[in-house]
Amino acid sequence: MKVALFITCYNDTLFPATGKAVVDVLERLGHTVEFPPGQTCCGQMHWNTGYQVEALPLLPRFVSQFEHAEAVVVPSSSCVAMMREHYPMMAERIVAEGGDATLRQRTAALLPRVWEFSEFLTKKLGLTDVGAYYPHRVTYHASCHGLRSLGLGDGPQKLLNAVRGLELVEIANLEQCCGFGGTFAVKNADVSSAMLSEKTRAVLNTGAEECTACDNSCLMHIQGALHRQRTGVMTRHIAEILANTEASEAANDTDGTEVTL
Amino acid sequence: MSRVPLDPRTAPAFQTAAKMLLGDAQLRKNVRHATDVIQNKRRKLVEEKHDWQLLRESARQIRAHALQHLDVYLDEFERNFTRAGGVVHWARDAAEAQRIVVALVKESGSSEVIKIKSMTTEEVQLNNALEAAGIRAYETDLAELIIQLGEDQPSHIVVPALHKNRAQIREIFRRTMNLPDLGDKPADLADAARRFLREKFLRVKTAVSGANFLIAETGGICIVESEGNGRMCLTLPETLISVVGIEKVIPRWQDLEPLIQLLPRSATGERMNPYNSLWSGVHPGDGPRAMHVVLLDNGRTNVLADSEGRQTLQCIRCAACQNACPVYRQTGGHAYGSVYAGPIGAILTPQLMHMEHSQTLPYASSLCGACYEVCPVKINIPEVLIHLRNKVVEQNGWYAPESLAMKAVAAVFRSERRFRAAQRLGRIAELPLVKSEKRSFSIVGQKQATKPGWIGWLPGLLGGWTDTRDLQAMPKETFRDWWEKRGKA
Numbered sequence: 207m208k209v210a211l212f213i214t215c216y217n218d219t220l221f222p223a224t225g226k227a228v229v230d231v232l233e234r235l236g237h238t239v240e241f242p243p244g245q246t247c248c249g250q251m252h253w254n255t256g257y258q259v260e261a262l263p264l265l266p267r268f269v270s271q272f273e274h275a276e277a278v279v280v281p282s283s284s285c286v287a288m289m290r291e292h293y294p295m296m297a298e299r300i301v302a303e304g305g306d307a308t309l310r311q312r313t314a315a316l317l318p319r320v321w322e323f324s325e326f327l328t329k330k331l332g333l334t335d336v337g338a339y340y341p342h343r344v345t346y347h348a349s350c351h352g353l354r355s356l357g358l359g360d361g362p363q364k365l366l367n368a369v370r371g372l373e374l375v376e377i378a379n380l381e382q383c384c385g386f387g388g389t390f391a392v393k394n395a396d397v398s399s400a401m402l403s404e405k406t407r408a409v410l411n412t413g414a415e416e417c418t419a420c421d422n423s424c425l426m427h428i429q430g431a432l433h434r435q436r437t438g439v440m441t442r443h444i445a446e447i448l449a450n451t452e453a454s455e456a457a458n459d460t461d462g463t464e465v466t467l
Numbered sequence: 468m469s470r471v472p473l474d475p476r477t478a479p480a481f482q483t484a485a486k487m488l489l490g491d492a493q494l495r496k497n498v499r500h501a502t503d504v505i506q507n508k509r510r511k512l513v514e515e516k517h518d519w520q521l522l523r524e525s526a527r528q529i530r531a532h533a534l535q536h537l538d539v540y541l542d543e544f545e546r547n548f549t550r551a552g553g554v555v556h557w558a559r560d561a562a563e564a565q566r567i568v569v570a571l572v573k574e575s576g577s578s579e580v581i582k583i584k585s586m587t588t589e590e591v592q593l594n595n596a597l598e599a600a601g602i603r604a605y606e607t608d609l610a611e612l613i614i615q616l617g618e619d620q621p622s623h624i625v626v627p628a629l630h631k632n633r634a635q636i637r638e639i640f641r642r643t644m645n646l647p648d649l650g651d652k653p654a655d656l657a658d659a660a661r662r663f664l665r666e667k668f669l670r671v672k673t674a675v676s677g678a679n680f681l682i683a684e685t686g687g688i689c690i691v692e693s694e695g696n697g698r699m700c701l702t703l704p705e706t707l708i709s710v711v712g713i714e715k716v717i718p719r720w721q722d723l724e725p726l727i728q729l730l731p732r733s734a735t736g737e738r739m740n741p742y743n744s745l746w747s748g749v750h751p752g753d754g755p756r757a758m759h760v761v762l763l764d765n766g767r768t769n770v771l772a773d774s775e776g777r778q779t780l781q782c783i784r785c786a787a788c789q790n791a792c793p794v795y796r797q798t799g800g801h802a803y804g805s806v807y808a809g810p811i812g813a814i815l816t817p818q819l820m821h822m823e824h825s826q827t828l829p830y831a832s833s834l835c836g837a838c839y840e841v842c843p844v845k846i847n848i849p850e851v852l853i854h855l856r857n858k859v860v861e862q863n864g865w866y867a868p869e870s871l872a873m874k875a876v877a878a879v880f881r882s883e884r885r886f887r888a889a890q891r892l893g894r895i896a897e898l899p900l901v902k903s904e905k906r907s908f909s910i911v912g913q914k915q916a917t918k919p920g921w922i923g924w925l926p927g928l929l930g931g932w933t934d935t936r937d938l939q940a941m942p943k944e945t946f947r948d949w950w951e952k953r954g955k956a
Contacts, residue, residue, distance in 0.1 A: 215880065218946045219890050220939065225946035241950050247880040252873060254834060256856030260877035267881070291850075350835035383793045387833025394831060395931030396486045400797040401833070402936070430936030433921060 210275035215247035221422045227449035242271040250288035281323040287355035328361035334368045339452040341371030345414040349421040375412040386427035470618040472592045478804020481827040485802040498799045501629040502790040508736025525725045527845040530781035540683040540716045547686025551748020553758040565596035575706040577673040583697040584608035585677025589806040607696040616643040622800030624786040674700040676709045681716040687747040691740035707755040714780035729843035733785035766819035775854045781844040788838035810838035814851045829855035901940040
């Protein structure tokens with residue numbers, strides 16, 4: 207299948223390794239990956255913070271970049287939730303305000319082909335074992351948008367359980383928000399931090415080496431506190447775990463020369 | 468016994484109040500414990516209802532339909548309630564509601580009233596108005612009594628004293644009821660409240676209540692409760708005055724069927740409320756001889772006029788959203804500066820205030836969606852929060868600093884070229900802030916650090932992040948740079 211990757215603005219800028227991992231996994235499974243170069247942002251930050259007028263132009267941009275794709279894969283559940291929950295309404299509004307009248311139909315036609323990365327594997331391709339190897343103790347954080355908006359269910363856990371060497375440990379209060387919430391994290395920094403402290407406590411209680419999720423936004427938040435407290439526990443996007451194989455592990459080990467800087 | 472009521476017009480910004488309350492370890496423990504207990508009870512009872520989603524949808528439709536035709540059903544209620552011997556009064560705002568109730572109490576010849584727990588009378592600050600008119604109000608709901616005696620404020624719609632624990636309640640009772648030897652067992656506390664209240668039930672001739680539902684078809688009023696104090700207030704006095712928001716009306720008696728299944732399960736984790744009182748008008752020899760309903764607008768028609776905000780009025784005040792909300796669970800209710808706290812308060816209060824106050828409330832949410840998931844009438848609270856945020860942004864104007872920044876970022880996203888330039892600029896701008904983790908010595912068995920460094924301090928609003936969290940610096944290469952290089956290789 208020809209898969210178009212919508213990397214999302216923050217993954218592109220802050221987490222390129224996740225994008226490379228998505229490419230790795232999809233190519234390993236025999237698919238061809240395309241990257242429409244005009245893509246930028248889905249508009250979530252603006253829309254959710256109250257800047258609807260500013261978010262609107264990002265819809266036609268997304269549609270024109272991706273409407274010819276067979277499938278669009280996005281390694282971020284909150285961005286997919288943004289599109290599924292708000293794009294139809296945004297298209298209506300653009301049309302109502304005298305914009306491109308074809309947009310309503312084009313948006314409706316495109317959205318069913320937009321997939322969050324893990325759901326593309328489990329629901330579209332029907333896979334749980336993608337041939338990964340990752341010999342670590344890992345806990346899974348269910349992001350709110352993945353859990354409630356996309357209904358990912360236990361799809362991500364099934365993918366992780368099929369990874370050879372990986373020990374998946376369940377986190378307490380799985381459905382509880384980590385407190386990120388986009389601009390909420392800075393507008394209500396104290397409450398956000400209080401929520402995060404509950405989440406990091408739950409992560410640490412699992413004894414896991416790493417915490418994974420389908421959203422780097424939550425992980426950036428959780429990692430922020432884990433690093434501040436020097437816990438040594440890392441976060442890693444699920445794609446990066448699924449991209450790891452015995453071959454890549456071996457390759458990493460041999461190029462690990464000690465360096466004096 | 469007067470106290471300063473929660474008033475959105477004078478309350479501090481949510482984040483300011485929240486910051487202070489987060490420092491109250493006892494409060495946080497109390498709130499977490501109480502909301503955990505209620506949530507666990509609720510979860511079990513919801514799981515046993517296999518038609519839960521159907522019930523929710525049916526309740527949503529009933530409430531949305533009633534709101535769509537509110538004028539029709541309010542008229543019908545007024546006709547039927549009047550025919551049954553009751554009197555309907557209409558109050559445009561809190562002041563008018565206060566005036567009507569004060570006049571009715573005076574007309575009843577009483578200088579005291581007993582009250583059933585009612586958020587609507589809290590909303591219009593009725594107790595203060597009564598006191599100013601020389602009328603003494605006694606709260607008879609246990610939690611409201613605790614609040615009243617402790618000169619406190621309600622922090623939860625269903626369990627207003629949820630932020631207090633048993634030891635704190637004992638202290639309040641010991642002090643205000645003059646019971647130096649009061650024990651600390653739940654039975655001791657309940658017994659003290661019972662003795663205190665029983666005398667009032669038997670003496671006071673006028674009662675004030677709210678209502679859970681008004682039934683248009685029968686002119687009936689419905690109140691559900693757990694303690695029986697409501698039943699006492701509804702049956703013993705000679706005059707009963709009910710202050711009810713206009714949105715509480717439902718068309719038919721039969722509409723109670725889903726609502727009365729959803730409400731107790733969502734609110735207190737009970738299959739059925741211990742007391743379900745329904746009455747319509749005056750019946751000789753049975754209950755109050757005078758019945759009044761004060762139908763309160765106080766901003767509700769304003770909410771009704773907004774097609775996106777309207778669903779807020781579907782609320783049946785179960786507080787399931789408060790119990791489920793991770794923000795409420797950290798701060799408790801007082802941070803919201805309104806008797807309506809939590810997610811429902813974050814959307815209801817600003818709208819009742821005509822968006823002139825409480826502008827920080829729509830932002831008091833991480834949009835996690837837990838509230839929508841538990842709402843028995845399917846109010847899409849996150850959707851309404853976003854809608855209200857947009858209104859706040861419009862009100863603040865394009866020249867607000869945040870607005871200017873957001874517009875600049877939006878302009879970046881509208882062009883690939885500008886986006887790439889911003890990525891490069893960001894990498895340069897952050898340089899002085901990044902603490903590198905590169906090592907100047909070698910450690911056996913450790914590979915060279917390939918990860919970018921960390922940022923521990925950021926200026927301005929972003930400093931809210933780095934107060935408690937580090938931020939990973941930007942990697943040297945963006946994904947799209949890597950992709951292009953790969954294509955050329």
